[in-house]
Amino acid sequence: MSQVLPVVGSWRKSSRCESHNCVEVARRSGEVAVRNSALPEDQVAFSAAVWQDFIAGVRAGEFDLR
Template identity: 45%
Template sequence: MSAEINWQKSSFSEGGAQCVEIAEHNGEILMRESDDPNAVAATSPTKFAAFIAGVKAGEFDHFTG
């Protein structure tokens, strides 16, 4: 990925290597893991907003152990 992408980590990540990073680039939302920055997934802002709504509603809490 291009160096001009401004990746954002959660302030809840411990040590920086245990998190997912998010960026907006060319109208898409990009996601990657801090420890594997070359593996990037892309989605639309609409799909990402639906995912965030689910996170806020607790729909994915069972994945966090």
């Protein structure tokens, strides 16, 4: 089992989330962690560079449904 690093600060979720089942993000040492608020023990993490590329793609519309 891999070790889960502690988060820096706190978990954040969108202000648009109106349920208990939301995506949350948090910073960890050198990476960004993502989890479902309904399943907080299940987390995935990405390097800061990969996360920045993902956010740039979202802003550029790369993942918009057509």
